[in-house]
Amino acid sequence: xxxxxxxxxxxxxxxPVYRQESPFxxxxxxxxxxxxxPWSDRNQNVDAHDLPTRENRLLALGRFAFxxxxxxxxxxxxxRDRRWAxxxxxxxxxxxxxxxxxxxxxxxxxxxxxxxxxxxxxxSGVWVGQLAVFGVxxxxxxxxxxxxxxxxxxxxGQEPAPPAP
Amino acid sequence: MLxxxxxxxxxxxxxxxxxxSLDRENGRRKLFLLLASWFFYAQxxxxxxxxxxxxxxxxxxxxxxxxxxxxxxxxxxxxxxVAANLLILGFFKYYGFFxxxxxxxxxxxxWERDLPLLQIVLPVGISFFTFQGISYVVDVHRGKTPPAKxxxxxxxxxxxxxxxxAGPIVRASDLLPQFDRAPRLTREMATYxxxxxxxxxxxxxxxxxxxxxxxxxxxxxxxxxYSGFDIAAATYGYAVxxxxxxxxxxxxxxxxxxxxxxxxPRNFDQPYRASSLQSFWRRWHISLxxxxxxxxxxxxxxxxxxxxxxxxxxxxxxxxxGLWHGAAWTFLAWGALHGGVQVIERLGxxxxxxxxxxxxxxxVLVTFHVVCLGWILFRxxxxxxxxxxxxxxxxxxxxxxxxxxxxxxxxxxxxxxWLPPRAIEGVAERLKAAPSVTLGLLIGAxxxxxxxxxxxxxxxxxxxQF
Numbered sequence: 001x002x003x004x005x006x007x008x009x010x011x012x013x014x015x016p017v018y019r020q021e022s023p024f025x026x027x028x029x030x031x032x033x034x035x036x037x038p039w040s041d042r043n044q045n046v047d048a049h050d051l052p053t054r055e056n057r058l059l060a061l062g063r064f065a066f067x068x069x070x071x072x073x074x075x076x077x078x079x080r081d082r083r084w085a086x087x088x089x090x091x092x093x094x095x096x097x098x099x100x101x102x103x104x105x106x107x108x109x110x111x112x113x114x115x116x117x118x119x120x121x122x123x124s125g126v127w128v129g130q131l132a133v134f135g136v137x138x139x140x141x142x143x144x145x146x147x148x149x150x151x152x153x154x155x156x157g158q159e160p161a162p163p164a165p
Numbered sequence: 166m167l168x169x170x171x172x173x174x175x176x177x178x179x180x181x182x183x184x185x186s187l188d189r190e191n192g193r194r195k196l197f198l199l200l201a202s203w204f205f206y207a208q209x210x211x212x213x214x215x216x217x218x219x220x221x222x223x224x225x226x227x228x229x230x231x232x233x234x235x236x237x238x239x240x241x242x243x244x245x246x247v248a249a250n251l252l253i254l255g256f257f258k259y260y261g262f263f264x265x266x267x268x269x270x271x272x273x274x275x276w277e278r279d280l281p282l283l284q285i286v287l288p289v290g291i292s293f294f295t296f297q298g299i300s301y302v303v304d305v306h307r308g309k310t311p312p313a314k315x316x317x318x319x320x321x322x323x324x325x326x327x328x329x330x331a332g333p334i335v336r337a338s339d340l341l342p343q344f345d346r347a348p349r350l351t352r353e354m355a356t357y358x359x360x361x362x363x364x365x366x367x368x369x370x371x372x373x374x375x376x377x378x379x380x381x382x383x384x385x386x387x388x389x390x391y392s393g394f395d396i397a398a399a400t401y402g403y404a405v406x407x408x409x410x411x412x413x414x415x416x417x418x419x420x421x422x423x424x425x426x427x428x429x430p431r432n433f434d435q436p437y438r439a440s441s442l443q444s445f446w447r448r449w450h451i452s453l454x455x456x457x458x459x460x461x462x463x464x465x466x467x468x469x470x471x472x473x474x475x476x477x478x479x480x481x482x483x484x485x486x487g488l489w490h491g492a493a494w495t496f497l498a499w500g501a502l503h504g505g506v507q508v509i510e511r512l513g514x515x516x517x518x519x520x521x522x523x524x525x526x527x528x529v530l531v532t533f534h535v536v537c538l539g540w541i542l543f544r545x546x547x548x549x550x551x552x553x554x555x556x557x558x559x560x561x562x563x564x565x566x567x568x569x570x571x572x573x574x575x576x577x578x579x580x581x582x583w584l585p586p587r588a589i590e591g592v593a594e595r596l597k598a599a600p601s602v603t604l605g606l607l608i609g610a611x612x613x614x615x616x617x618x619x620x621x622x623x624x625x626x627x628x629x630q631f
Contacts, residue, residue, distance in 0.1 A: 078349045082185055084601045085355035085424070091605025092359075092612065093178065099609070100616050107171045110621075143617035150570045151379075158564060 098136055101128045166208040168417045169370050169619075176205065177421065184425055191347045195321050198425070202326040206289075209330075213288040216253070217324050223249055224298040225319035228305040232312040239306055246302035254295040257287055262492030290330035292489055294323045296456055301337040303460055310338040318344045327418040327425075331411070333432040333452035340427065348426025356604065357593040361420030363611045364589060369413035370619035372574050376406040378620060380571050385544055388553040392562030396554055402571065403540050404533075405578030408436065411450070435582040437536070440528030442506045445536060457486050472515050479511065480504035490543070495551060499542040506535055 072080065096103070105128050108121035131137060154160055166173050180201045187194040203214050227246035231239050271277060301319065304310040313319045318341055328335050384391050384399035391399070415432035422429045432452050439445035446454040462482040468475035480501075487500015513522070523531070545551035585591065596604055 078351075081352050081355065082188075082350050084352060085350055086182065086185070087601035088355065088359065088605040088608065089178070089181065089424075091602050092609040095606055095609030096612055096616075099613050103171055103616060106621065140613060140617045143614060147618040151375075151568070153569045155564060155567075155569060158568075 098131060099139060101131050102137065102140070166205055168414065168421075169366050176201075181424060185350070188347055188426075191344075192317070194347070195317055195344060198326075199317065199321045199324060202321070202324040202329060205326040206324065206329060209289045216288055216291075217294065218320065220250070220253060220294060220298055221320040221323045222316065224301050224323070225313060225316045227302050228312040228319070231302070231305050243302055243306040247299050250295045250298045250302070254291060257291050259488075259492045293332045293334055294329065296334050296453075297323050297336070300334070300456060300460060304337055310336075310341060313337070313341055314345070325422070325427075327421040328429065331414045331418075332450075333415050333418065333429055334456050335429055335452070336456075339430060343427050350424070350426050352597040353593065354423045354426070354428075356597040357590060358420040358423030359604070359608050360589050360593050360596070361416040361423070363608060363615070365413040365416035365420065366612065366615050367413075368409035368416070370615055372578050373406045373410040373413065374620050376402045376409075376571060376574055376578075379568070380566050381406055381544070384566055385546075385550065385554070388550065388557045391557065391560075391566055392564060393558045393560045394562075394564050395566040396557045396560070398564075398567040398571070398575065400537050400541055400554070401575050401579075403544050404437070404537050405575050407540065407543075408433070409578055435584075435586065437533050437579060437582045438529060439532050440523075440525050441510050441532055442503060442535060443510055445532055446503075446507075453486070453489075457482050461485060472511065476508040476511055479507050483507060493547075495542050495545060495548060498548070499539050502535070502539050502542065 101124065104120060105124040108117050108124060111117040128137070152160075166176065180198070184194055184198060184201075187197055203217070206217060207214050224246065227242055227249070231242045231246075234242060268277075301310070301313075301322065305312050313322070319337075321344060322335075322337055322340050323329075325335075325340070380395075380402045381399050384395055385403070388396055412433040419429045419432070430452060432450060434448040434451065436445055436449035439448050462478055465478040465481060466474050467478060481504070483504030484497060484500040487496045487498070487503070490496045490499070541554050542551050545554060596607070599607075
């Protein structure tokens with residue numbers, strides 16, 4: 001389907017009422033077209049879509065039992081986008097809570113000692129330890145080791161990096 | 166509370182979900198965002214929240230008076246409003262500098278005096294929120310924006326935490342109309358905002374931090390200990406560092422605001438692609454350069470009175486732009502360099518017209534190196550260190566500071582200027598159709614990569630000091 005308009009010479013009816021030139025060459029055995037219906041038999045007011053069709057009963061029952069929601073208005077669309085954004089942020093946060101679990105532990109170690117700092121350090125310490133059993137800290141660790149190796153690299157003939165304090 | 170920290174992440178999650186739970190009550194939502202912004206600012210120094218409130222009340226009052234007064238009194242009021250804002254800025258930012266200079270001057274003439282030196286703490290972001298206050302008062306006077314409907318709007322305009330401490334300078338005409346209606350969050354805005362935040366995190370915590378710690382800081386601290394090659398690398402490194410640092414803050418600010426439903430103007434547009442200094446200032450810190458143009462260069466007369474006047478005005482504007490960055494002679498020299506080169510460019514255009522005299526590649530290279538020369542003045546603590554850097558450029562010796570990783574970061578930081586323009590928007594456009602779980606995992610994985618390579622802790626953004 002394209003958005004192009006129909007050429008003006010084609011009538012708007014669903015079925016063309018004139019015979020178009022066939023793009024194919026005529027058949028060799030010389031089939032002859034029988035006499036078509038007389039023009040007077042054609043009814044311009046009839047549409048094939050008007051023919052009665054039987055609906056699937058199961059679908060009809062489903063539509064009765066669970067009627068579809070009305071289309072969303074602007075407010076509904078906005079709420080849907082907000083929910084989508086909220087879910088995206090929550091999924092990211094959950095992902096980081098698992099794969100970057102060491103971050104709260106590192107943060108708590110940098111804070112001045114307090115009840116809150118101690119609590120966060122203990123909880124995050126347990127969390128990191130439990131997750132390490134499943135190896136979820138390995139991706140972060142692997143990337144970090146590769147980065148540290150890249151930091152240590154030197155040009156040919158250059159002195160190696162001094163040892164970290 | 167810096168953007169790329171865990172504490173800010175928790176703070177923003179709370180603000181995000183609470184703000185959107187109040188989306189049917191725009192007034193309460195704005196009040197909540199204002200309180201959250203004050204809490205954010207109080208993490209530096211809670212006493213300066215009072216300064217922020219006083220500044221907002223002052224500008225709101227002057228704006229309201231301007232709207233009610235007839236013609237002649239308006240000019241007085243706008244002058245009063247601008248003077249009051251400059252007084253606040255001048256006291257906190259320039260008092261010590263000018264008193265020190267006055268003392269030196271008096272001593273030189275033999276009139277030594279004990280001048281009242283004060284240890285004044287510079288409130289974070291004061292240059293940004295006072296400039297916003299000035300633009301509000303002047304725009305109301307010029308009729309570019311109607312006065313805010315209430316004090317809450319002006320307070321939130323000046324205190325909104327994404328732009329509060331290091332810009333971009335969002336004008337009243339941009340933000341006040343957005344405060345009038347309940348904001349909407351579309352998939353485009355959310356995806357764009359999230360991508361900008363991740364991109365900003367990468368630029369700040371990986372590129373800028375690594376270059377700063379391993380190359381720029383040591384070389385600028387003691388240039389005499391390094392070879393010319395290291396000094397040149399540190400200069401290019403600083404050009405990349407300051408771009409990645411400041412544009413990262415702007416990106417994250419724009420992204421955070423987008424997630425809360427507000428749109429901020431773009432602040433950077435691949436500045437090192439510029440083939441002239443005029444073009445550079447159309448791409449670097451756009452909100453400041455357009456502010457200087459509208460509220461300083463144009464009132465001075467702009468280019469209306471001929472070439473000579475336009476050259477003088479652009480030089481004064483850049484000089485004051487330099488002073489805006491800090492109370493030091495090195496910043497003035499930086500402003501003078503940018504102003505002087507722009508004057509030369511104008512004279513060149515007057516002589517040769519719009520004919521392309523220099524090929525674009527040469528223009529880009531020359532402009533970049535003029536900018537780098539300016540960055541030496543900008544970064545050096547004083548003129549002696551700046552001169553030591555320049556003299557050291559010719560020193561032959563082994564390369565000790567530059568490593569393959571740092572070279573990659575410098576080249577990568579420059580190469581990102583040749584990405585397709587609006588690349589982030591393009592990626593966001595493609596990703597917005599993704600399911601939330603897919604995008605969430607992608608964003609999480611990107612942040613994990615950044616977290617894995619970033620150094621422990623994070624240095625404050627360079628522009629916080631301004």
